[in-house]
Amino acid sequence: MIWQVAVIAGVLLMLGAAGMLRPSAVAAVWAVARQTFTQCLRTKVAAVFGVLLAACLAALPAVMVGDGTLAGRIRTFLDYGTTIAAVLLSLVVILLSVGVVSNDVRDKHVFLVCVKPLARWQYVAGRWLGVVMLACLLLGLSGAMLYGMAEYLRGRDDLAVRPEDRRAVDTEVLAARVGVAPRPPDVRAELVRRVERSKADGSWAAAVESYRAGRGLDAMEAEAKLIGDLRRELETERQSVAPRGSLTLRFSGIHARRGSLARGGKVVGVAGDKGLLELSCPPALAQRLLVGGPVRVNERTGVVRRLWATGFLASFHLEDMRAPGLAELRGGSRAEIVAEPTIQLSYKLAPLDGSEGKYLPAAWEISTPDGREMYYYEEPLPGAPTDMPVTMVVPARLADANGELVARYFNPSPASVMMNFRDVSVLYVVGTFEPNLLKTLLLMAMGLAFLAALGTMSGSFLSFPVGCLLCFSVLPFWLMRYLLGQAADVVTQGGDWMVHVLAGVLYVMRILLPDLDATLSASFLVDGLAVPWAHMAAAALMTLAVRGGLLLLLACWLFSRRELARVQV
Amino acid sequence: MVEHADNVVLTRKLTKVFRDFWLREKVTAVADLDLAIHPREVFGLLGPNGSGKSTTLKLVLGLLFPTRGAVWVFGRRPTDVATKARIGFLPEDSHLYPFLDARETLDFYGRLFHQRRSERRRRVEMLLDMVGLASVAHRRIGEYSKGMQRRIGLAQALINDPDLLILDEPTGGMDPLGTRQFKDLIATLARRGKTVILSSHLLADVEDVCDRVCILYGGRQQALGGVEELLHTPARTQITTDRLDERTLERLAGVLAEAGREIVEVSSPRQRLEEVFLRTVREAQERRLRTGGAGAGGGVAEFLRQAGPPAADGRRVIEQLVAAPPQAPSATEAAAPAAEQPPPPAPPQTDKVLADLLEAGRQKGQEPAPAEEKHPRRHAAAPPDRSVIDGLLGGGGKDRKP
Numbered sequence: 001m002i003w004q005v006a007v008i009a010g011v012l013l014m015l016g017a018a019g020m021l022r023p024s025a026v027a028a029v030w031a032v033a034r035q036t037f038t039q040c041l042r043t044k045v046a047a048v049f050g051v052l053l054a055a056c057l058a059a060l061p062a063v064m065v066g067d068g069t070l071a072g073r074i075r076t077f078l079d080y081g082t083t084i085a086a087v088l089l090s091l092v093v094i095l096l097s098v099g100v101v102s103n104d105v106r107d108k109h110v111f112l113v114c115v116k117p118l119a120r121w122q123y124v125a126g127r128w129l130g131v132v133m134l135a136c137l138l139l140g141l142s143g144a145m146l147y148g149m150a151e152y153l154r155g156r157d158d159l160a161v162r163p164e165d166r167r168a169v170d171t172e173v174l175a176a177r178v179g180v181a182p183r184p185p186d187v188r189a190e191l192v193r194r195v196e197r198s199k200a201d202g203s204w205a206a207a208v209e210s211y212r213a214g215r216g217l218d219a220m221e222a223e224a225k226l227i228g229d230l231r232r233e234l235e236t237e238r239q240s241v242a243p244r245g246s247l248t249l250r251f252s253g254i255h256a257r258r259g260s261l262a263r264g265g266k267v268v269g270v271a272g273d274k275g276l277l278e279l280s281c282p283p284a285l286a287q288r289l290l291v292g293g294p295v296r297v298n299e300r301t302g303v304v305r306r307l308w309a310t311g312f313l314a315s316f317h318l319e320d321m322r323a324p325g326l327a328e329l330r331g332g333s334r335a336e337i338v339a340e341p342t343i344q345l346s347y348k349l350a351p352l353d354g355s356e357g358k359y360l361p362a363a364w365e366i367s368t369p370d371g372r373e374m375y376y377y378e379e380p381l382p383g384a385p386t387d388m389p390v391t392m393v394v395p396a397r398l399a400d401a402n403g404e405l406v407a408r409y410f411n412p413s414p415a416s417v418m419m420n421f422r423d424v425s426v427l428y429v430v431g432t433f434e435p436n437l438l439k440t441l442l443l444m445a446m447g448l449a450f451l452a453a454l455g456t457m458s459g460s461f462l463s464f465p466v467g468c469l470l471c472f473s474v475l476p477f478w479l480m481r482y483l484l485g486q487a488a489d490v491v492t493q494g495g496d497w498m499v500h501v502l503a504g505v506l507y508v509m510r511i512l513l514p515d516l517d518a519t520l521s522a523s524f525l526v527d528g529l530a531v532p533w534a535h536m537a538a539a540a541l542m543t544l545a546v547r548g549g550l551l552l553l554l555a556c557w558l559f560s561r562r563e564l565a566r567v568q569v
Numbered sequence: 570m571v572e573h574a575d576n577v578v579l580t581r582k583l584t585k586v587f588r589d590f591w592l593r594e595k596v597t598a599v600a601d602l603d604l605a606i607h608p609r610e611v612f613g614l615l616g617p618n619g620s621g622k623s624t625t626l627k628l629v630l631g632l633l634f635p636t637r638g639a640v641w642v643f644g645r646r647p648t649d650v651a652t653k654a655r656i657g658f659l660p661e662d663s664h665l666y667p668f669l670d671a672r673e674t675l676d677f678y679g680r681l682f683h684q685r686r687s688e689r690r691r692r693v694e695m696l697l698d699m700v701g702l703a704s705v706a707h708r709r710i711g712e713y714s715k716g717m718q719r720r721i722g723l724a725q726a727l728i729n730d731p732d733l734l735i736l737d738e739p740t741g742g743m744d745p746l747g748t749r750q751f752k753d754l755i756a757t758l759a760r761r762g763k764t765v766i767l768s769s770h771l772l773a774d775v776e777d778v779c780d781r782v783c784i785l786y787g788g789r790q791q792a793l794g795g796v797e798e799l800l801h802t803p804a805r806t807q808i809t810t811d812r813l814d815e816r817t818l819e820r821l822a823g824v825l826a827e828a829g830r831e832i833v834e835v836s837s838p839r840q841r842l843e844e845v846f847l848r849t850v851r852e853a854q855e856r857r858l859r860t861g862g863a864g865a866g867g868g869v870a871e872f873l874r875q876a877g878p879p880a881a882d883g884r885r886v887i888e889q890l891v892a893a894p895p896q897a898p899s900a901t902e903a904a905a906p907a908a909e910q911p912p913p914p915a916p917p918q919t920d921k922v923l924a925d926l927l928e929a930g931r932q933k934g935q936e937p938a939p940a941e942e943k944h945p946r947r948h949a950a951a952p953p954d955r956s957v958i959d960g961l962l963g964g965g966g967k968d969r970k971p
Contacts (some may be wrong), residue, residue: 031680042668108664116681117654564629
């Protein structure tokens with residue numbers, strides 16, 4: 001973070017040194033930007049965009065219902081809504097940013113502007129800034145529409161059939177959560193052991209030679225590649241769970257908010273042999289509970305199975321039901337009920353037999369690292385769906401003061417199960433939806449600012465249609481950014497110099513093209529995850545300052561060398 | 570550098586060649602042009618279509634880059650920001666943003682000169698009043714007629730009270746009223762020591778306002794000099810007087826015959842259509858007839874009439890003093906007949922004819938001729954023999970009656 005701030009400060013200092021931030025220069029840029037903003041507004045682009053977006057957003061909830069739950073419906077709406085807004089805005093920004101410069105040259109408006117005391121770079125920067133200002137306005141409108149529609153859906157009683165539906169929306173969708181991944185499996189010791197064993201029995205040299213010959217590598221590269229493959233194989237082994245086996249995951253850095261809510265309640269009914277208790281409680285306490293989440297009754301922790309506005313049904317371990325605190329409870333008894341702060345554990349199961357669309361039984365034991373406190377959870381029938389994220393709620397107190405927590409998964413099914421560590425995370429709420437939406441819009445604004453720089457650069461030396469064509473032809477490369485990177489890695493394995501040149505070109509393209517997916521897509525918001533500040537700083541630095549700045553500098557250079565008039569003799 | 574400082578615009582072997590996509594030479598728009606435009610000069614660029622006038626102006630403005638040679642404006646490169654702060658430009662077509670209204674347009678261009686808000690507003694209102702568009706300033710430029718757009722274009726060119734005003738076909742699309750006001754404006758600016766470069770097909774406009782002209786053809790300079798110098802016809806004399814009867818004409822012919830001359834043409838002078846038009850419109854305005862177009866327009870904006878900036882050097886002070894209105898003449902000087910002033914360089918025989926005519930006028934009790942104006946080039950000249958210009962332009966002056 002510090003180095004990022006230092007780089008930004010360095011860039012600002014250099015700009016200042018170059019005289020770009022002189023008051024007169026800033027005033028000139030601002031004058032052009034204001035005029036550009038007015039121009040874009042009055043060309044009715046904003047109005048058309050607004051109508052189009054409003055129509056799409058209004059129609060979305062009726063068309064896209066997700067998994068049918070309220071949370072799923074809102075998540076799907078946010079997913080498609082932000083995607084539509086991003087696509088429409090990208091189109092608008094590219095068309096406008098190419099047009100405001102190239103059409104100015106075509107219609108000779110520059111004759112009057114560029115003869116005024118205005119450096120060419122100030123004109124280009126002003127044009128870019130004006131388009132970015134309009135993009136921010138439209139983005140704000142989009143955000144307002146998305147927020148309004150999401151709130152409207154959340155408030156619809158006909159969609160929130162169960163009380164937990166609305167609670168799920170509040171804690172999983174319209175929330176800002178932090179995700180903590182488990183520590184990756186440490187396979188170093190095992191890797192060393194296996195390599196040593198292989199070297200001892202003489203099979204290592206043959207394996208390296210096989211890699212060298214098969215992939216055209218030298219001996220060192222072949223050995224490194226072989227070790228990498230071995231490591232991945234071991235990691236896969238560690239992430240698979242045999243029938244009736246278990247897998248332990250360790251988490252650290254969990255700093256969920258503490259603070260529980262305790263209220264008195266009354267026992268409505270007891271089914272001691274089934275470990276069930278029905279209690280009535282104040283609405284304020286019921287609102288803090290989650291179906292599937294923990295609740296403490298007279299110092300014993302149970303799981304909320306059903307929830308009402310003024311009561312709940314909870315299940316307890318049979319041993320706890322017989323222990324002091326719960327054993328003496330009868331209908332009408334008073335009990336101390338504590339709604340604890342919770343965290344969520346999200347995971348995904350993949351059966352190794354390749355079957356899909358199944359449900360698998362799953363049981364978890366969550367505990368503090370020292371094992372003093374434990375929480376058991378078993379997925380109710382029919383179990384956890386495979387290949388889909390499943391979220392369970394556990395008490396936040398299980399993460400100790402150092403933010404460490406241990407989760408052990410038990411596989412009761414007769415089939416082996418794969419649990420990829422990347423698909424497992426502990427989630428806890430750190431903020432509300434509104435600031436998270438704002439941060440998401442800021443990220444999108446950075447992506448749009450980059451596109452505006454790309455459009456301005458194209459318009460600075462090309463006509464409007466050709467400039468648009470250039471921009472739109474770059475977009476597929478952006479989408480294929482990761483493929484390009486992989487292709488570059490693949491081709492470097494050959495020895496031909498032509499291949500290395502090609503790899504170099506691919507590498508440069510990967511560097512020049514920003515990861516617009518990290519800015520224009522709202523994946524954090526859709527998943528109910530807080531947008532990390534580090535992610536925003538990285539986007540601001542790499543997408544906006546470095547790549548966008550480079551494009552703007554190129555635009556200024558091209559425009560300052562362009563003759564603004566044509567032959568008329 | 571001294572040469573640069575002495576000239577507002579200086580070009581040396583200025584050449585502009587336009588090339589096609591394959592960099593093959595397509596056309597030479599300007600070739601080896603040497604121009605030196607002095608401070609406080611109204612300079613005309615003349616030439617038929619495609620002669621390179623507009624290209625020359627664009628090179629001076631930095632909108633085009635020279636292929637060869639160089640151009641300096643106020644001693645610097647045309648693209649220099651400090652140079653551009655002293656220039657006002659009105660292009661051949663207005664090229665204004667159609668979605669802005671007149672007030673927003675002038676405000677935008679004023680901002681580019683970093684003018685304070687209060688000063689900007691003051692100038693915008695004065696300019697709107699000056700060009701007669703104050704009542705329609707709320708309408709967008711795209712709704713204006715071509716002439717109204719030209720007026721706003723002129724206003725934007727003056728927003729910074731420029732030291733150098735470059736006008737490319739300025740009166741195209743303007744009605745005679747606007748044309749008249751435009752000429753008045755040029756005269757006002759010239760009096761304030763501004764430099765004006767004017768490119769026009771309308772030779773009457775150029776002739777009325779310019780001190781010097783350069784005639785271009787094929788991108789090359791064909792003639793360069795003062796308007797008087799180019800238009801003066803030493804071989805002829807024209808006399809304008811009250812209507813003469815047949816007898817007086819016969820006597821006059823006799824006098825001329827004695828001097829070995831003959832009358833070439835006798836006619837009653839006609840009013841110029843411009844004068845009739847201006848009088849008619851003025852009367853309509855006095856009757857307060859409504860119009861959705863441009864209004865009468867006020868006088869030249871106050872900030873354009875104010876005294877120019879303090880002299881930069883001693884030489885400028887001297888020039889200003891020289892250019893200042895002369896002291897009121899003494900009674901003796903005022904009463905002295907014009908014939909007693911130093912004689913102009915004319916043939917002796919012509920002098921004699923004039924002396925005779927003046928003597929006859931005195932006998933009739935006429936007032937003595939008024940003193941010569943400070944800028945005789947604009948008003949005192951006889952109708953010109955435009956053979957030099959017409960010959961070069963190939964009939965370019967057909968739009969003016971002989």
